[in-house]
Amino acid sequence: MNSLTLSLYFLSLLVVSAYSASESELRSLYEFKKGIQTDPLGKVLGTWTDSSILTQAQSCPPWTGVLCNDGGNVVALALDGLGLGGELKFNTLTGLTALQNLTLANNNFSGRVPPVLGTMSSLQHLDLSGNSFYGPIPARINDLWGLNYLNLSRNLFKGGFSGRLSNLNQLKVFDVHCNKLWGDISDLLRQFHNVEYVDLSNNQFFGGISLSSDNLSSLSNTVRHLNFSHNNLTGGFFKADSIGLFRSLQVLDLGGNQITGKLPSFGSLPNLRVLRLANNQFVGEIPEELLESSIPIEELDLSGNGFTGSIIGINSTTLKVLNLSSNGNKISGDISIVQNMGAALEVLDLSSNKFSGSLPNLTLQFERLTTLSLRDNLLVGSLPSILKACPRLSTGGRVSEFLALPPDLPIESVDLSKNSLSGSLPRDLGNMVELRLLNLAKNDFSGELPSELNKLIKLEYLDLSGQVEFVPEIGKSVLPGEAATSSTSMNLLDNQPTTSGRKSSPGSPLSSSPRLLEAYEQPVILDVYSPDRLAGDLFFLDSSLQFTAEELSRAPAEVLGRSSHGTLYKATLDSGHMLTVKWLRVGLVKHKKDFAREVKRIGSIRHPNLVPLRAYYWGPREQERLLLADYIQGDSLALHLYESTPRRYSPLSFNQRLKVAVEVARCLLYLHDRGQPHGNLKPTNVILAGPEYHPRLTDYSLHRLMTPAGIAEQLLNMGALGYRAPELATAAKPVPSFKADVYALGVILMEMLTRRSAGDIISGQSGAVDLTDWVRLCDQEGRGMDCIDRDIASGEEPSKAMDELLAISLRCILPVNERPNIRQVFDNLCSISI
Numbered sequence: 156m157n158s159l160t161l162s163l164y165f166l167s168l169l170v171v172s173a174y175s176a177s178e179s180e181l182r183s184l185y186e187f188k189k190g191i192q193t194d195p196l197g198k199v200l201g202t203w204t205d206s207s208i209l210t211q212a213q214s215c216p217p218w219t220g221v222l223c224n225d226g227g228n229v230v231a232l233a234l235d236g237l238g239l240g241g242e243l244k245f246n247t248l249t250g251l252t253a254l255q256n257l258t259l260a261n262n263n264f265s266g267r268v269p270p271v272l273g274t275m276s277s278l279q280h281l282d283l284s285g286n287s288f289y290g291p292i293p294a295r296i297n298d299l300w301g302l303n304y305l306n307l308s309r310n311l312f313k314g315g316f317s318g319r320l321s322n323l324n325q326l327k328v329f330d331v332h333c334n335k336l337w338g339d340i341s342d343l344l345r346q347f348h349n350v351e352y353v354d355l356s357n358n359q360f361f362g363g364i365s366l367s368s369d370n371l372s373s374l375s376n377t378v379r380h381l382n383f384s385h386n387n388l389t390g391g392f393f394k395a396d397s398i399g400l401f402r403s404l405q406v407l408d409l410g411g412n413q414i415t416g417k418l419p420s421f422g423s424l425p426n427l428r429v430l431r432l433a434n435n436q437f438v439g440e441i442p443e444e445l446l447e448s449s450i451p452i453e454e455l456d457l458s459g460n461g462f463t464g465s466i467i468g469i470n471s472t473t474l475k476v477l478n479l480s481s482n483g484n485k486i487s488g489d490i491s492i493v494q495n496m497g498a499a500l501e502v503l504d505l506s507s508n509k510f511s512g513s514l515p516n517l518t519l520q521f522e523r524l525t526t527l528s529l530r531d532n533l534l535v536g537s538l539p540s541i542l543k544a545c546p547r548l549s550t551g552g553r554v555s556e557f558l559a560l561p562p563d564l565p566i567e568s569v570d571l572s573k574n575s576l577s578g579s580l581p582r583d584l585g586n587m588v589e590l591r592l593l594n595l596a597k598n599d600f601s602g603e604l605p606s607e608l609n610k611l612i613k614l615e616y617l618d619l620s621g622q623v624e625f626v627p628e629i630g631k632s633v634l635p636g637e638a639a640t641s642s643t644s645m646n647l648l649d650n651q652p653t654t655s656g657r658k659s660s661p662g663s664p665l666s667s668s669p670r671l672l673e674a675y676e677q678p679v680i681l682d683v684y685s686p687d688r689l690a691g692d693l694f695f696l697d698s699s700l701q702f703t704a705e706e707l708s709r710a711p712a713e714v715l716g717r718s719s720h721g722t723l724y725k726a727t728l729d730s731g732h733m734l735t736v737k738w739l740r741v742g743l744v745k746h747k748k749d750f751a752r753e754v755k756r757i758g759s760i761r762h763p764n765l766v767p768l769r770a771y772y773w774g775p776r777e778q779e780r781l782l783l784a785d786y787i788q789g790d791s792l793a794l795h796l797y798e799s800t801p802r803r804y805s806p807l808s809f810n811q812r813l814k815v816a817v818e819v820a821r822c823l824l825y826l827h828d829r830g831q832p833h834g835n836l837k838p839t840n841v842i843l844a845g846p847e848y849h850p851r852l853t854d855y856s857l858h859r860l861m862t863p864a865g866i867a868e869q870l871l872n873m874g875a876l877g878y879r880a881p882e883l884a885t886a887a888k889p890v891p892s893f894k895a896d897v898y899a900l901g902v903i904l905m906e907m908l909t910r911r912s913a914g915d916i917i918s919g920q921s922g923a924v925d926l927t928d929w930v931r932l933c934d935q936e937g938r939g940m941d942c943i944d945r946d947i948a949s950g951e952e953p954s955k956a957m958d959e960l961l962a963i964s965l966r967c968i969l970p971v972n973e974r975p976n977i978r979q980v981f982d983n984l985c986s987i988s989i
Contacts, residue, residue: 363390367750472497691774696758834891901967
């Protein structure tokens with residue numbers, strides 16, 4: 156869509172040049188400006204001035220977004236992506252009689268779109284996407300007969316939508332995804348004539364697509380992109396005589412509906428690149444041509460259906476993504492069939508099926524492979540070096556013998572949890588020297604833990620809970636540390652690991668709750684060393700607190716927790732002032748000059764919802780890097796949500812949860828306005844302080860202090876816990892971003908609504924899914940309230956407000972190009988009334 160959108164946009168600008176504009180048109184724009192209440196960049200309120208109307212009356216004014224044609228008329232008003240807010244008065248634009256392009260996308264506008272918009276007959280390009288417009292879409296939009304581009308997506312429009320496109324014969328692009336529109340899909344399809352791009356996803360359209368060729372002929376001749384995903388569609392697939400008409404079709408997405416029946420042949424679609432039919436009720440065998448080279452298909456997602464049969468071969472050389480998972484363990488075949496796939500393969504998910512056999516060695520063939528998921532199958536044998544390109548391994552399942560591991564696998568993450576694996580752990584695990592995460596929880600392993608696990612010097616996360624029996628004979632150096640809720644008084648230096656680089660910690664973490672391990676990010680190995688004394692330099696970031704390095708070194712300390720950054724302590728100075736001290740891991744941070752510059756920038760940030768840095772220590776040796784902040788009395792949001800019995804806290808009310816959400820979003824908005832992503836947002840980094848549970852964010856912008864390897868470790872940890880945005884998982888050089896913060900906030904909103912952890916795997920009708928997929932499915936099936944925490948759903952709490960908060964959370968986890976910015980999220984949260 157992006158290329159088509161841009162081409163249409165630039166086409167509309169070919170006729171534009173700066174010439175002149177009438178005073179009446181300028182005054183129309185000036186009246187329109189009165190509806191703009193916020194302008195963080197000053198692009199409109201700062202340039203569209205009253206005086207310029209008089210000085211520019213004989214020429215096209217240099218106003219942001221205003222363009223004129225040779226005849227002196229305003230033909231384009233393009234104010235997209237400026238962060239503007241307010242309730243607009245569209246009737247003021249009716250004076251722009253030659254206006255062809257109206258683009259207000261990706262701002263914070265709200266209000267209803269009035270019928271008067273239909274009188275602007277010169278419009279060819281209308282884009283109101285990414286705002287908070289609400290109410291019905293006016294029927295008079297059908298009067299814009301010259302319109303070729305219409306994008307109303309990612310708003311709050313609701314109501315019926317039928318019979319409103321019959322006059323739009325020039326329309327090429329129609330996008331209304333992510334609203335609450337409804338209507339019979341078959342009626343809508345009959346109205347399209349020459350359209351090329353249609354996106355109705357994430358709405359409430361109903362009915363079926365099993366139409367005759369006569370009803371689809373005007374659409375099928377030209378359409379290239381069809382997305383009807385996440386609606387309430389029922390009935391069968393396109394009829395066999397109809398699907399063959401879509402000769403130009405490149406993308407077809409029908410995921411997340413209730414479409415039934417068998418699939419027809421796709422051999423007549425020579426241009427099909429993407430086919431997504433996940434989470435429907437399809438049955439029967441998968442058409443062979445979808446897995447062969449006769450169609451240049453690049454992405455095929457048939458997961459979450461009821462497909463059956465045995466797959467004899469997969470010969471496609473163009474497939475980049477193949478997902479046949481969660482088909483009720485009904486698809487079978489020998490796993491060796493993957494060896495005939497092309498080198499373009501990036502994602503292969505065959506989990507929850509009945510594939511058998513051993514994986515072939517295809518290392519050189521699959522150099523682009525990033526994700527391999529084969530859990531819950533019947534695989535046997537060893538894991539070949541095919542996995543060298545796979546950063547996250549998810550195999551396991553109903554295997555007849557544990558998968559032996561060849562030596563020197565550079566895999567970083569292994570998750571075989573929640574299966575029925577048995578026997579002892581193989582000593583070959585010690586060969587996986589790059590391993591950072593190992594999760595074997597909830598299986599039936601027994602016997603001794605092999606001493607070879609001590610070789611895993613990079614291991615940060617280990618979960619062996621829920622086993623039949625384990626004898627921890629390997630020593631405690633690779634076991635997770637104590638739960639973050641426990642602490643032992645000691646001296647700050649005495650609390651540091653010895654020069655072996657490994658923390659010897661007491662406790663019995665093997666019996667700890669996996670949720671506790673996930674929530675508090677228990678690391679496995681912390682490569683920090685204890686100096687005899689703090690003999691380096693202590694730098695203060697404000698003048699309100701002064702103490703010496705010697706005083707800090709003798710301060711009594713308690714372990715608060717551990718994370719991918721290092722160990723966190725509470726230290727009490729001689730004056731009684733309490734600090735949190737983050738002792739950073741070796742090799743995590745930049746060189747001193749870069750570190751000093753960035754930490755001063757972070758330390759200059761002050762906000763009521765932040766825990767500011769007060770000082771930092773730079774020692775003479777690499778292992779002596781400390782960050783100091785005030786100690787805040789209070790526990791994390793994670794503990795308030797997931798504390799097990801006996802509970803110290805009453806469950807948070809919905810009002811309290813909404814207040815936390817608003818204040819966290821307000822703080823993120825403050826950071827983003829200053830060019831600083833948080834980068835590590837999760838419930839453990841949100842402290843609820845005082846009796847009012849005032850949220851204070853910690854660990855913000857620490858990625859700016861880190862080396863690329865340190866940033867990669869932080870993002871890997873976020874991915875393991877469920878807060879990493881999908882685009883970061885596939886980026887060549889991922890770095891924290893504003894949109895990634897919004898994604899993490901969306902996950903946290905879901906956690907607050909459901910009181911389920913992001914790391915939970917939830918069983919349902921569509922199989923085992925993670926939290927975000929479960930919430931999305933509940934909402935799509937019209938039972939969003941079923942996933943709400945009983946502590947707030949069963950009382951007198953406002954269900955409408957919960958529904959609105961749920962909708963906001965779902966928007967936060969949309970694909971990155973559709974995801975709202977934090978300003979939009981904050982405004983939407985503030986608009987929730989209780």
